[in-house]
Amino acid sequence: xxxxxxxxxxxxxxxxxxxxxxxxxxxxxDDRNMLPGEIALAKRFNVNRHTVRSAIASLAxxxxxxxxxxxxxxxxxxxxxxxxxxxxxxxxxxxxxxxRSRDRVLKDHGLQPAxxxxxxxxxxxxxxxxxxxxxVNTADKLPVSRAISWFDGNRFPDFADRxxxxxxxxxxxxxxxxxxxxxxxxxxxxxxADPTTLKDLQxxxxxxxxxxxxxxxxxxxxxxxxxxxxxxxxxIELDIDHSAPVPAN
Amino acid sequence: xxxxxxxxxxxxxxxxxxxxxxxxxxxxxDDRNMLPGEIALAKRFNVNRHTVRSAIASLAxxxxxxxxxxxxxxxxxxxxxxxxxxxxxxxxxxxxxxxRSRDRVLKDHGLQPAxxxxxxxxxxxxxxxxxxxxxVNTADKLPVSRAISWFDGNRFPDFADRxxxxxxxxxxxxxxxxxxxxxxxxxxxxxxADPTTLKDLQxxxxxxxxxxxxxxxxxxxxxxxxxxxxxxxxxIELDIDHSAPVPAN
DNA sequence: CTTATTTGTCTATTTATCTAGACAACTAGA
DNA sequence: TCTAGTTGTCTAGATAAATAGACAAATAAG
Numbered sequence: 103x104x105x106x107x108x109x110x111x112x113x114x115x116x117x118x119x120x121x122x123x124x125x126x127x128x129x130x131x132d133d134r135n136m137l138p139g140e141i142a143l144a145k146r147f148n149v150n151r152h153t154v155r156s157a158i159a160s161l162a163x164x165x166x167x168x169x170x171x172x173x174x175x176x177x178x179x180x181x182x183x184x185x186x187x188x189x190x191x192x193x194x195x196x197x198x199x200x201x202r203s204r205d206r207v208l209k210d211h212g213l214q215p216a217x218x219x220x221x222x223x224x225x226x227x228x229x230x231x232x233x234x235x236x237x238v239n240t241a242d243k244l245p246v247s248r249a250i251s252w253f254d255g256n257r258f259p260d261f262a263d264r265x266x267x268x269x270x271x272x273x274x275x276x277x278x279x280x281x282x283x284x285x286x287x288x289x290x291x292x293x294x295a296d297p298t299t300l301k302d303l304q305x306x307x308x309x310x311x312x313x314x315x316x317x318x319x320x321x322x323x324x325x326x327x328x329x330x331x332x333x334x335x336x337x338i339e340l341d342i343d344h345s346a347p348v349p350a351n
Numbered sequence: 352x353x354x355x356x357x358x359x360x361x362x363x364x365x366x367x368x369x370x371x372x373x374x375x376x377x378x379x380x381d382d383r384n385m386l387p388g389e390i391a392l393a394k395r396f397n398v399n400r401h402t403v404r405s406a407i408a409s410l411a412x413x414x415x416x417x418x419x420x421x422x423x424x425x426x427x428x429x430x431x432x433x434x435x436x437x438x439x440x441x442x443x444x445x446x447x448x449x450x451r452s453r454d455r456v457l458k459d460h461g462l463q464p465a466x467x468x469x470x471x472x473x474x475x476x477x478x479x480x481x482x483x484x485x486x487v488n489t490a491d492k493l494p495v496s497r498a499i500s501w502f503d504g505n506r507f508p509d510f511a512d513r514x515x516x517x518x519x520x521x522x523x524x525x526x527x528x529x530x531x532x533x534x535x536x537x538x539x540x541x542x543x544a545d546p547t548t549l550k551d552l553q554x555x556x557x558x559x560x561x562x563x564x565x566x567x568x569x570x571x572x573x574x575x576x577x578x579x580x581x582x583x584x585x586x587i588e589l590d591i592d593h594s595a596p597v598p599a600n
Numbered sequence: 601c602t603t604a605t606t607t608g609t610c611t612a613t614t615t616a617t618c619t620a621g622a623c624a625a626c627t628a629g630a
Numbered sequence: 631t632c633t634a635g636t637t638g639t640c641t642a643g644a645t646a647a648a649t650a651g652a653c654a655a656a657t658a659a660g
Contacts, residue, residue, distance in 0.1 A: 105546045109616075111368075111409070112557040113647065116360030120543040120557075127542075139606065150649045155607085160360065171607040172656030182540060189593050284593070291431060291588035292541035292559045294369040297354045308361040308369075310541045310559050339540035342591055344438050344533070358646075362617065388636060399619045404637085420637045421626030 104147050115156035116308065118147050122157060123166060123336070126177055137167065137175040164336075183241060185333070187314070188343035189284045193239060193249075194270055201241040206269070209248075209302070210236040211262035213255050220252045223317050223328035231255030233262055238302050245303045246338050251329040271327065280320050283327070288342075289315040292335060303334045310335035353396050364405035365557065367396050371406060372415060372585070375426055386416065386424040413585075432490060434582070436563070437592035438533045442488060442498075443519055450490040455518070458497075458551070459485040460511035462504050469501045472566050472577035480504030482511055487551050494552045495586050500578040520576065529569050532576070537591075538564040541584065552583045559584035 106117045122137065131137060140158070144151040158175055161167045169175045185196050197204060216224070216232040224232065233253045238245055251271070253261050257278070264274045275283060295303070295311040303311070312333040319325045333340070355366045371386065380386060389407070393400040407424055410416045418424045434445050446453060465473070465481040473481065482502045487494055500520070502510050506527070513523045524532060544552070544560040552560070561582040568574045582589070 107556045108648095110556040111362040111365030113360040113362070115647085117556055119360075121545065124542055124545055141606090152650090153648060156647085169607070170657085172605080172658080174606060174657095184538070187591065286593060288591035288593065289433070289588060290539055290561070290591060292561045292584035293373055294559065296370065296373055307356040307359040307366055308557060310543065312539070312541045335541035339538060342436065342537035342539060344535060344537065357618095360647095364617085390636090401620090402618060405617090407637095418637070419627085421628085421635085423627095423636060 106147055106149065112308070113156075114147075114149055114153050115160065118143075118149070118154060118157035119160045121147075122161060123164075126166060126180055127182070129180070131177055132180075135177050137177070139174065182336070183246065183338045184341045185338050186341045186343060187285070187288055188345070191285045191288075191316070191318075192272060193247075194272070197241055203240075203242055205240040207238050207240070208235065208262075208265055209238055210234075211265070213259075216252065220328055224252065224254055224325045226254060233258055235262060235265065241337075244337060245334065247331050247333045248299055248302045249329055249331040251327055253327055275326060280326060283318045283320045286317045286319045286323075286325070290340065291315075295332070295334075299332045303332070305334055312338070312340065314340070355396055355398065361557070362405075363396075363398055363402050364409065367392075367398070367403060367406035368409045370396075371410060372413075375415060375429055376431065378429070380426055381429075384426050386426070388423065431585070432495065432587045433590045434587050435590045435592060436534070436537055437594070440534045440537075440565070440567075441521060442496075443521070446490055452489075452491055454489040456487050456489070457484065457511075457514055458487055459483075460514070462508075465501065469577055473501065473503055473574045475503060482507055484511060484514065490586075493586060494583065496580050496582045497548055497551045498578055498580040500576055502576055524575060529575060532567045532569045535566045535568045535572075535574070539589065540564075544581070544583075548581045552581070554583055561587070561589065563589070 104121060106114050108114065110117075122143075125131065137143065137158070138146070140151050140154050143154045147154065158167065158169060162169050166177070166179050167175050168178045183197055183200050193206070194204070212234055213231055214234050215229045216226055218228060220232055221228050221230055226232070232255045235251045235253070237249050237251075239247045239249065258274075261274060264277060268274045268277065291313050293311055293313060295305050295309045299305070299311050300307060300309065312335045314331045314333070316329050316331070317325055318327040318329075353370060355363050357363070359366075371392075374380065386392065386407070387395070389400050389403050392403045396403065407416065407418060411418055415426070415428050416424050417427045432446055432449050442455070443453070461483055462480055463483050464478045465475055467477060469481055470477050470479055475481070481504045484500045484502070486498050486500075488496045488498065507523075510523060513526060517523045517526065540562050542560055542562060544554050544558045548554070548560050549556060549558065554560075561584045563580045563582070565578050565580070566574055567576040567578075
């Protein structure tokens with residue numbers, strides 16, 4: 103008997119949907135590739151059949167299962183994408199082989215005085231001007247992450263303008279003469295998604311986002327990029343590589 | 352005006368509590384170290400004052416805020432612990448300096464035939480016998496993570512027994528002649544906590560867990576430990592270090 | 601064709617959540 | 631001491647979530 107908690111602020115159907123989603127991604131139903139019947143699930147969770155139906159309806163809206171009258175409920179998607187993070191992390195390469203199409207849309211950009219955490223990360227003076235770039239990244243037409251990047255405004259004054267031309271951080275930095283850069287640190291946390299992220303990543307309230315706060319530096323060690331990225335936790339996982347650094351090419 | 356979504360399966364008070372918790376950890380109220388008044392919050396979220404009160408009551412139960420009649424609502428905790436992950440990751444050292452007390456309790460252990468993902472990670476034959484160790488880790492009396500570790504059952508047959516004596520993975524491995532080991536890979540994902548984790552980490556439904564799936568290997572590269580760790584996402588964040596590997600000491 | 605098993609729809613009722621308003625209790629400052 | 635601003639408590643009603651039961655509609659197998 104599985105457990106759901108009442109009066110917890112999370113409706114029963116939502117708790118059940120969450121547990122079924124986890125079970126699916128753990129491969130628990132891989133043998134038949136379908137869920138148990140509604141009546142069996144209702145008994146297992148000790149709730150009414152209609153409550154289970156609400157849970158399944160929400161999983162169907164997410165595209166995790168497909169319901170067929172008279173037959174049952176079939177699992178349609180199971181695995182998260184894997185996003186590798188290592189010394190040489192590039193969004194443009196990370197998902198290669200896992201998806202068919204990929205896109206990055208520039209949502210917003212501008213110059214601004216650096217907030218304190220930004221100036222600290224980029225080793226700039228407090229209040230120095232920085233370029234702010236906000237993008238939404240899509241894989242197979244589904245948004246997977248939202249990134250906010252900051253760069254030294256004095257060093258890269260027209261960074262955002264060059265985005266139209268190059269469409270890639272790596273290429274823009276190269277156009278400034280920076281041949282290579284490496285990841286220095288990554289801080290990872292998980293939160294309930296905030297309203298902006300819910301909207302940008304097409305999530306529903308209560309959804310989880312994985313947040314990475316990363317610093318990239320050029321070869322000498324000078325920081326060039328500071329970024330906050332918010333991933334849709336139900337669509338992607340992070341794969342950390344601890345192996346020895348790759349020599350610059 | 353902040354946004355909350357109705358009929359989403361998450362009660363309004365819970366959505367509001369989640370948003371306030373995020374705002375606090377973003378340092379938005381650092382100037383006065385207290386929340387706006389209930390009436391102001393109700394207006395901002397466009398809900399009834401009683402709904403805001405429910406949200407605040409739940410944050411108070413969590414220990415995030417303290418409410419004082421006639422005065423206001425004060426912020427009592429703000430930052431997550433930072434758990435460093437690098438080539439040399441050791442729970443016993445990771446939180447040093449951030450907490451006063453630390454404890455690890457062995458919850459369960461035993462020998463079992465390796466599930467496929469375990470045998471693959473440890474480079475053993477399918478179905479080989481493995482030692483399974485389940486622990487709950489506590490910092491300042493609050494549980495922060497739950498870990499399940501697997502080791503080669505042929506190589507370390509009495510691993511679990513030695514736990515009583517050494518109380519440390521590193522020390523046990525040393526007792527088997529393994530002087531040093533390094534992290535090879537870490538896979539990170541975020542999920543709604545499952546019932547077992549909710550209970551072990553004293554969380555409430557809808558809470559988020561950060562999951563790491565890690566492989567440690569001895570110096571030659573032979574895997575020695577495979578582990579799944581579930582962190583309470585609202586108490587801890589992961590800090591990835593990408594710097595060059597430290598030489599063995 | 602019949603039967604058992606599955607999901608789909610409908611009505612009714614109960615329980616929980618949210619809203620609305622009034623007023624009490626407490627705090628800090630004028 | 632008075633006043634403005636805060637949280638605490640109570641009542642009542644509206645809305646949403648969950649339960650209960652009955653039966654329809656589709657599927658698969660004998």
